[in-house]
Amino acid sequence: MTMRSKLISLLAVLALFAAACADDDNDTAAEVDATSTSTSTTAPAGDEDHDHEADEDHDHESEDSMADDEAAPARPERIVSIDPSGTEIIYAIGAGDRVVAVDDYSYFPEGTPVTDLSGWQPNLEAILAFEPDLVVMGSNSDIEAGLEAAGVAVALSNAPMSFDDVYSQIEAIGAATGNIGEAAELVLQMQTEIDELTANAPDASGLSYFHELDNTLYSVTSSTFIGAVYALFGLENVADPADADGAAFGYPQLSDEYLVDADPDIIFLADTICCGQSAETVAERAGWDQLSAVQNGTVIELNDDIVSRWGPRLVDFIESIALAIDSAAVPA
Numbered sequence: 001m002t003m004r005s006k007l008i009s010l011l012a013v014l015a016l017f018a019a020a021c022a023d024d025d026n027d028t029a030a031e032v033d034a035t036s037t038s039t040s041t042t043a044p045a046g047d048e049d050h051d052h053e054a055d056e057d058h059d060h061e062s063e064d065s066m067a068d069d070e071a072a073p074a075r076p077e078r079i080v081s082i083d084p085s086g087t088e089i090i091y092a093i094g095a096g097d098r099v100v101a102v103d104d105y106s107y108f109p110e111g112t113p114v115t116d117l118s119g120w121q122p123n124l125e126a127i128l129a130f131e132p133d134l135v136v137m138g139s140n141s142d143i144e145a146g147l148e149a150a151g152v153a154v155a156l157s158n159a160p161m162s163f164d165d166v167y168s169q170i171e172a173i174g175a176a177t178g179n180i181g182e183a184a185e186l187v188l189q190m191q192t193e194i195d196e197l198t199a200n201a202p203d204a205s206g207l208s209y210f211h212e213l214d215n216t217l218y219s220v221t222s223s224t225f226i227g228a229v230y231a232l233f234g235l236e237n238v239a240d241p242a243d244a245d246g247a248a249f250g251y252p253q254l255s256d257e258y259l260v261d262a263d264p265d266i267i268f269l270a271d272t273i274c275c276g277q278s279a280e281t282v283a284e285r286a287g288w289d290q291l292s293a294v295q296n297g298t299v300i301e302l303n304d305d306i307v308s309r310w311g312p313r314l315v316d317f318i319e320s321i322a323l324a325i326d327s328a329a330v331p332a
Helices: 003-022 024-034 048-059 062-069 085-094 126-128 141-147 162-177 180-200 225-231 256-262 277-284 304-308 315-327
Strands: 079-081 099-102 134-137 155-156 206-212 266-269 300-301
Touching: 079 085, 079 266, 085 099, 085 134, 085 162, 085 180, 085 206, 126 141, 126 304, 134 141, 141 155, 155 162, 162 180, 162 225, 180 315, 206 225, 225 315, 266 277, 266 315, 277 300
Parallel strands: 079 099, 079 134, 134 155, 206 266, 266 300
Antiparallel strands: none
């Protein structure tokens, strides 16, 4: 990916974040519509009371309503995904054999039917050309309306703000594809592995970090989902003061001077693929050779794709953080 493409993608992320805050009610309604191929929509993790109330209401439904539930549409057999995270989820829950097309960034797992479809600028006619009965995508009201008018179900895969959002999204895609049980198993597996990684990690108290999105020094704050991942370990985010008022929506652009002054204990590079960054290139930056992370060998090279997606490989990202903490932990 070129630098220009990376910056365009970053701006798109910012736009999605702002839209998620402004249009939360609309997104929620759309997600309910997206899972209408199932007899029920899975509630977010941790919302057990709501689930119990829903079950009680279900018990009092009329026989006619129950009959309608039994007549729910069959599982989709031609799935198009134009969201890389959604694609990874689809395959992880065992619905990959019904995927007929994916967008140009959905190249994991290996063997996905990659096309020139775009997730950033989706084209309705191009999507419909694959004759889908389910499309997994990020929010786009115009495309959603066009698909629904054509009788195509839509499942949304929007940027999460919490782990509950991630798990709920997996369950919703599972409901939309007819892989409810597999989705539940994936959620449980991820929760178990993440719990083990955080429980066994060394004490990170007093350790700070810098997460680099690209080599123009865009970063994330603790208000973002990526920031929430680091917060699992109690790490201090050096970017937080740079967006204290939230004007950058959690994605501030820092400077060399700012980072030399902040002197993070760990630097995580999420631009190794897009921008060719490494521990070596970081050490060559003006003044950066004096940073604690550079001197202590705790500049961590991440896989851009794994870090930017919230599917099953989220566990791999968290494992990378745990290993970095193990290297940087200060002895008691």
